[in-house]
Amino acid sequence: MYIFAKMNFQMAKKVSISDIAECLGVSKTLVSLVINGKAEQYGINAQTKKRVLDKVEELNYRPNLLAQGFRTGKTNTIGVIVSDIANRFYSRIARKIEDLAWKNGYSVVICSTDENVDKELQQIKLLQERKVDGLIISSSQLDAEFFNTLNDAHFPHVLIDRRFENMTSSSVVIDNQSGAQMAVNHLISQGYRKIGMISITPQHISSIRERVHGFYQAMELAELEVNPLWNIDVPFDNMENEIRNSLQQLHSQHNLPEAFFTLNNNLTSTCLMQLRELSVKIPSDVALIGFDDVLYFDFTNPSITAIEQPVDLISEQAFNLLLKQIKKNDVTKEERSICLPISINIRESTIKR
Amino acid sequence: MYIFAKMNFQMAKKVSISDIAECLGVSKTLVSLVINGKAEQYGINAQTKKRVLDKVEELNYRPNLLAQGFRTGKTNTIGVIVSDIANRFYSRIARKIEDLAWKNGYSVVICSTDENVDKELQQIKLLQERKVDGLIISSSQLDAEFFNTLNDAHFPHVLIDRRFENMTSSSVVIDNQSGAQMAVNHLISQGYRKIGMISITPQHISSIRERVHGFYQAMELAELEVNPLWNIDVPFDNMENEIRNSLQQLHSQHNLPEAFFTLNNNLTSTCLMQLRELSVKIPSDVALIGFDDVLYFDFTNPSITAIEQPVDLISEQAFNLLLKQIKKNDVTKEERSICLPISINIRESTIKR
DNA sequence: TCGATTTCCTAAATCGTTTTAGATTTTTGT
DNA sequence: ACAAAAATCTAAAACGATTTAGGAAATCGA
Numbered sequence: 001m002y003i004f005a006k007m008n009f010q011m012a013k014k015v016s017i018s019d020i021a022e023c024l025g026v027s028k029t030l031v032s033l034v035i036n037g038k039a040e041q042y043g044i045n046a047q048t049k050k051r052v053l054d055k056v057e058e059l060n061y062r063p064n065l066l067a068q069g070f071r072t073g074k075t076n077t078i079g080v081i082v083s084d085i086a087n088r089f090y091s092r093i094a095r096k097i098e099d100l101a102w103k104n105g106y107s108v109v110i111c112s113t114d115e116n117v118d119k120e121l122q123q124i125k126l127l128q129e130r131k132v133d134g135l136i137i138s139s140s141q142l143d144a145e146f147f148n149t150l151n152d153a154h155f156p157h158v159l160i161d162r163r164f165e166n167m168t169s170s171s172v173v174i175d176n177q178s179g180a181q182m183a184v185n186h187l188i189s190q191g192y193r194k195i196g197m198i199s200i201t202p203q204h205i206s207s208i209r210e211r212v213h214g215f216y217q218a219m220e221l222a223e224l225e226v227n228p229l230w231n232i233d234v235p236f237d238n239m240e241n242e243i244r245n246s247l248q249q250l251h252s253q254h255n256l257p258e259a260f261f262t263l264n265n266n267l268t269s270t271c272l273m274q275l276r277e278l279s280v281k282i283p284s285d286v287a288l289i290g291f292d293d294v295l296y297f298d299f300t301n302p303s304i305t306a307i308e309q310p311v312d313l314i315s316e317q318a319f320n321l322l323l324k325q326i327k328k329n330d331v332t333k334e335e336r337s338i339c340l341p342i343s344i345n346i347r348e349s350t351i352k353r
Numbered sequence: 354m355y356i357f358a359k360m361n362f363q364m365a366k367k368v369s370i371s372d373i374a375e376c377l378g379v380s381k382t383l384v385s386l387v388i389n390g391k392a393e394q395y396g397i398n399a400q401t402k403k404r405v406l407d408k409v410e411e412l413n414y415r416p417n418l419l420a421q422g423f424r425t426g427k428t429n430t431i432g433v434i435v436s437d438i439a440n441r442f443y444s445r446i447a448r449k450i451e452d453l454a455w456k457n458g459y460s461v462v463i464c465s466t467d468e469n470v471d472k473e474l475q476q477i478k479l480l481q482e483r484k485v486d487g488l489i490i491s492s493s494q495l496d497a498e499f500f501n502t503l504n505d506a507h508f509p510h511v512l513i514d515r516r517f518e519n520m521t522s523s524s525v526v527i528d529n530q531s532g533a534q535m536a537v538n539h540l541i542s543q544g545y546r547k548i549g550m551i552s553i554t555p556q557h558i559s560s561i562r563e564r565v566h567g568f569y570q571a572m573e574l575a576e577l578e579v580n581p582l583w584n585i586d587v588p589f590d591n592m593e594n595e596i597r598n599s600l601q602q603l604h605s606q607h608n609l610p611e612a613f614f615t616l617n618n619n620l621t622s623t624c625l626m627q628l629r630e631l632s633v634k635i636p637s638d639v640a641l642i643g644f645d646d647v648l649y650f651d652f653t654n655p656s657i658t659a660i661e662q663p664v665d666l667i668s669e670q671a672f673n674l675l676l677k678q679i680k681k682n683d684v685t686k687e688e689r690s691i692c693l694p695i696s697i698n699i700r701e702s703t704i705k706r
Numbered sequence: 707t708c709g710a711t712t713t714c715c716t717a718a719a720t721c722g723t724t725t726t727a728g729a730t731t732t733t734t735g736t
Numbered sequence: 737a738c739a740a741a742a743a744t745c746t747a748a749a750a751c752g753a754t755t756t757a758g759g760a761a762a763t764c765g766a
Contacts (some may be wrong), residue, residue, distance in 0.1 A: 004576035016752055027716045032754060041711055057646075065482045066428065067752035068420040071721055077462075077483075088441070098465055102472075107479065109430075110463050112451055119455075126460065129418045134432035274653055296647075299625055301654025369722055380746045385724060397742055418723035424751055712763070719756080725749090732743070 079127035098313035117141040156325035179342040180214025196230025196257035259287035301349035389524035432480035449668035470494040532695040533567025549583025549610035612640035655701035
């Protein structure tokens with residue numbers, strides 16, 4: 001089956017275009033043109049073309065993509081920057097992007113930032129130096145100005161999941177505010193009144209901020225009071241401990257709310273785990289609803305109600321936008337800024353029995 | 354904070370080493386040497402050095418990594434090939450590798466193969482053409498001969514999770530057979546006798562084969578009969594349906610075993626889901642133990658007993674082996690073949706009440 | 707048969723960096 | 737003051753591809 005492939009590797013010495021040219025007594029130009037499928041266009045004799053292609057096969061020529069990229073400025077590579085590729089949300093996004101990239105002849109370089117500005121900046125820089133053709137990024141801490149500058153420089157890029165006000169760059173996000181409202185309204189419809197929220201720092205991440213905003217708005221519309229003690233805000237890198245501590249404290253003071261709204265899948269998991277450790281019953285003691293659904297929320301005990309994001313769609317739209325930029329097709333201002341709808345998956349964790 | 358960075362991007366025109374040289378009236382060589390920290394080594398005047406570095410700063414010179422890689426043959430990039438980056442096991446592996454790579458100045462290109470030989474071959478080829486410095490790969494369908502050839506060609510690479518007999522390449526795997534035996538023995542110790550197994554095709558994947566082997570061995574040692582009807586084997590790309598069908602059939606025939614051993618985390622999740630749909634009680638009707646532990650098995654209903662793989666360790670060892678190859682440090686035959694121990698996390702799904 | 711066309715091909719420049727092999731200038735010792 | 741040694745620096749080649757601008761040979765039309 002792959003005997004052919006094996007041979008490929010064996011002879012991995014290094015055959016260049018010049019070698020082929022020399023072998024056949026023709027010019028490098030000729031060989032290059034044939035290899036790049038420009039034979040017809042340049043009126044190259046069909047027989048000569050065949051001779052070249054045969055030789056390419058025979059010597060198992062393999063292009064040096066570095067040389068090619070260096071010369072042409074195109075690398076057929078795109079960068080993907082997210083906070084953590086091990087987070088299920090991002091790994092699914094990355095996977096989908098990878099698939100689309102593969103189908104379109106692109107490779108993907110993936111970087112995790114851990115929500116760290118410096119790392120994010122360094123990574124963008126590095127990817128640029130590597131001359132990636134474009135970038136799909138879920139930015140932690142940069143801002144509109146930064147990306148506008150990038151945009152002015154015509155560096156193809158699309159922001160996902162998070163974006164900034166007054167940004168001219170392309171972006172694909174979801175309707176976080178509606179999602180949060182939907183979550184809170186669902187809780188309210190189930191009769192919960194004392195509602196807490198578990199969110200994550202840095203709060204200026206747009207998705208988080210919008211969810212927070214949606215939460216407050218829904219609470220206000222329902223004329224419910226927001227109790228600051230029930231709003232637990234934890235840092236990205238010490239989530240577990242801080243959630244544990246806060247919940248323990250509230251629990252020992254018999255001051256837990258009736259329900260918690262958690263702002264991402266990690267927070268939801270962690271919260272679930274910690275509530276269990278405290279033997280707090282869900283949903284009878286405290287209900288739980290999370291932003292961002294994950295396969296296994298369906299079979300946890302109890303199963304967890306969550307706002308679902310259209311992961312595949314996000315990736316598709318982002319990739320398409322990026323490709324358009326790379327191919328220099330222009331995109332109207334409206335098309336550049338995509339906001340996708342969310343949905344809710346209602347499960348046991350919010351259903352009063 | 355990142356005003357400096359912003360400026361960097363603004364002037365993203367393209368400043369080359371020649372520009373700097375010209376600007377200062379010195380040679381490209383000089384500039385290159387200074388930039389590469391070889392000033393002292395080449396006895397370059399300290400003042401001249403400073404002038405160069407200042408200019409580099411002033412013009413915001415950024416190296417063209419393609420040109421550099423093209424010239425030197427080193428790209429400071431490694432490839433990671435796995436079957437599916439969205440699978441939690443691999444996304445964790447990838448994340449850890451990425452971290453290690455970052456600390457060592459490498460970037461990571463990630464590829465998913467979907468257990469498809471052709472795709473895998475194409476990806477290896479592509480990564481080679483891109484001149485990655487090395488490869489960490491969980492190979493689906495290639496064989497010892499292939500990798501030996503790669504090894505003979507001195508292309509740095511490390512296999513993880515799966516390996517082949519008589520392979521000279523480096524590899525980091527876990528003790529699958531012991532893991533499987535441990536799983537089966539645990540079931541037996543809990544009093545289960547009728548034990549089934551859910552595995553995945555292609556079966557020649559070494560990790561799967563070894564797990565299967567461990568299963569049979571443990572059964573044999575315990576003098577238990579293996580019922581072929583309880584051995585469900587499903588293809589990678591139609592897992593869910595096939596598991597559903599098989600379980601439904603067994604269920605309708607009242608012929609379910611007392612326990613199932615599932616060979617990877619996806620199979621475990623799917624099996625759990627389907628058993629639930631059939632309203633089969635775990636563990637009272639059927640117990641469940643899985644190979645490869647995942648965070649959430651701890652809070653599913655019931656929580657699931659699983660064999661845990663030392664994910665971080667696998668990544669670390671693999672990366673170290675790769676780095677040694679890249680740096681041309683030699684590694685003894687023994688060091689090249691690493692097998693890590695596994696452990697078991699016992700939870701509700703296998704505890705008879 | 708001869709100029710114009712068409713057909714087919716190529717020399718050489720170029721991308722940005724590293725590195726080899728040596729050149730130039732300064733300093734030193736006597 | 738002059739050769740040798742030391743201190744600084746540089747020209748040019750090389751990596752492997754693409755592309756520009758054009759050249760040689762064959763064919764055509766009259």
